[in-house]
Amino acid sequence: MAEECDGGGALAGLRGFVRAAVVSAASDWDRAGMLPEGILAELGRRGWLASFLEPAEGGVGLDMVAYGRLHEELGCGCSSLRCAVTAHDMVAVAVRRWGEVGQRQRWLSRLARGEVVGAFALSESGAGSDVSAMRTVARREGDRFVLDGKKRWVTNGLRAGVFLVFARTAEGAGAFLVPRDTPGLTLSPMEPLLGTRAVGISEVTFEGCRLAPEALVGGVRAGLRFVLPAALALGRYAIACGCLGMARACLDAAIEHAGRPSASGVSLSSHQLVCRMIARMVAGVRAAGLLCRACGASLEAGAPGSVPEAALAKYFASGVAREVTADAVQIFGGEGCLQGNIVERFFRDAKVMEIIEGANEVLELVIARHGIHEYLAMAGGEGRD
Amino acid sequence: MTRAVEGDCDPRSAIRAFLRRFIAQPIGDGDDIFNLGHVDSLFAIQLVLFLEREFAIKVENRDLDLDNFRSVEMMAAFIGKKRGVAH
Numbered sequence A: 001m002a003e004e005c006d007g008g009g010a011l012a013g014l015r016g017f018v019r020a021a022v023v024s025a026a027s028d029w030d031r032a033g034m035l036p037e038g039i040l041a042e043l044g045r046r047g048w049l050a051s052f053l054e055p056a057e058g059g060v061g062l063d064m065v066a067y068g069r070l071h072e073e074l075g076c077g078c079s080s081l082r083c084a085v086t087a088h089d090m091v092a093v094a095v096r097r098w099g100e101v102g103q104r105q106r107w108l109s110r111l112a113r114g115e116v117v118g119a120f121a122l123s124e125s126g127a128g129s130d131v132s133a134m135r136t137v138a139r140r141e142g143d144r145f146v147l148d149g150k151k152r153w154v155t156n157g158l159r160a161g162v163f164l165v166f167a168r169t170a171e172g173a174g175a176f177l178v179p180r181d182t183p184g185l186t187l188s189p190m191e192p193l194l195g196t197r198a199v200g201i202s203e204v205t206f207e208g209c210r211l212a213p214e215a216l217v218g219g220v221r222a223g224l225r226f227v228l229p230a231a232l233a234l235g236r237y238a239i240a241c242g243c244l245g246m247a248r249a250c251l252d253a254a255i256e257h258a259g260r261p262s263a264s265g266v267s268l269s270s271h272q273l274v275c276r277m278i279a280r281m282v283a284g285v286r287a288a289g290l291l292c293r294a295c296g297a298s299l300e301a302g303a304p305g306s307v308p309e310a311a312l313a314k315y316f317a318s319g320v321a322r323e324v325t326a327d328a329v330q331i332f333g334g335e336g337c338l339q340g341n342i343v344e345r346f347f348r349d350a351k352v353m354e355i356i357e358g359a360n361e362v363l364e365l366v367i368a369r370h371g372i373h374e375y376l377a378m379a380g381g382e383g384r385d
Numbered sequence B: 001m002t003r004a005v006e007g008d009c010d011p012r013s014a015i016r017a018f019l020r021r022f023i024a025q026p027i028g029d030g031d032d033i034f035n036l037g038h039v040d041s042l043f044a045i046q047l048v049l050f051l052e053r054e055f056a057i058k059v060e061n062r063d064l065d066l067d068n069f070r071s072v073e074m075m076a077a078f079i080g081k082k083r084g085v086a087h
């Protein structure tokens, strides 16, 4: 990580922390299917949760490029931990961007300190890519809302203190902040995952959960149009950077492995076909890095194009991560198939990245439309933003 | 893209130029762009970012009423209101 991108000092010690406290433990977390208690609070103490919040809001004021670096470094160590931070931060960004003053005061600094863990509850059985099929409802009862439904695939669900829940209302789709201790909210762990096994994924059921009026974020029709895309832009960018991190870690591991002389004194890197894999990995990592930085700069500038750019970065970097992790397993051979080898873990994690936060096929639609819009802007005499 | 300078009196042409990227067919200043059926789920947030950057305003949660963004006219009125300038 370039020192000039250390977020004005806020990322000092990050690489050492990841090496000492994350890389060495990530396989155990993966096997246990759970991050250790207190790891998010530890990140919070270091300023690495909701780190884009300004100091007055409880954060360290990271700019978006440095924020990407944070996710890249965490991604180098453990995708589960990086995913947990991403989901948590998506709640924080939604509250920061569209929350009322009271909501911001109640939640932001606690989220930044890791005193409360955030979870993002959108997906349902049969309503993942197609959010319009969402069945969870929030009925008005006087000045309150009553929430009924079931969410699946909730990252951090088992540890969360607050859920950002998307639900239909009579007027449109809303987003609601639902504290974990709300009567009628129950959690059940999901089956073990292919990858990112330690994210504490769960189903969350809401049965007659009575929500205070101040649970609603951004208004009763703002959920899918405003709250969700603001959170997704950050989340997709964070995933892209996390994918870059895991690809970089696998590239380093593969180069190190390929450079070792075998018993006969020949290293794998002396084979041209192995070099071809390494060349593709290097090219992918470089290109993904450039897209991530460009996306970070665009988000920092508040450019309208930053929203589709985040989809593009996630799409491309997750594809690179899948290819690079698969090539790394190939270069390691049998050893790459063993549990406990980081390339084996990242290989499983990478596949998940092509599905979450918008399956890559769905993102292709977003990217194609963005390309068309940019073309039309250029043809109309405007520049790109 | 050149930005409209704060205080520029008529924001309509910049808004029209932005919308032309998303909506291929000609639209009138009074047309409801959300009802034309040509905008996707990421359009509204991009529109908000555009208005904020282009006109140096901050769209707040209490502004998230689609009536502020439905048409070129309504957006121009909204910007005027935010800037405290009557159009």
Ligand SMILES: Cc1cc2nc3c(=O)[nH]c(=O)nc-3n(C[C@H](O)[C@H](O)[C@H](O)COP(=O)(O)OP(=O)(O)OC[C@H]3O[C@@H](n4cnc5c(N)ncnc54)[C@H](O)[C@@H]3O)c2cc1C
Pocket (backbone or CB within 6 Å): A087, A119, A120, A121, A122, A123, A124, A126, A127, A128, A129, A130, A152, A153, A154, A155, A156, A193, A195, A196, A201, A352, A355, A356, A357, A358, A359, A360, A361, A362
């Ligand atoms: C580890 C993990 C963590 C997750 N964390 C969260 C979380 O914290 N919060 C949350 O709300 N959700 C979460 N999810 C859910 C995730 O966002 C969804 O799985 C994802 O959006 C895909 O939805 P789906 O699983 O219902 O698949 P489907 O929507 O059924 O899609 C299946 C496949 O069909 C194809 N497809 C679908 N729609 C289209 C289309 N329009 N065009 C072309 N192809 C298409 C794609 O190839 C896609 O992969 C998580 C999932 C996983 C695996």
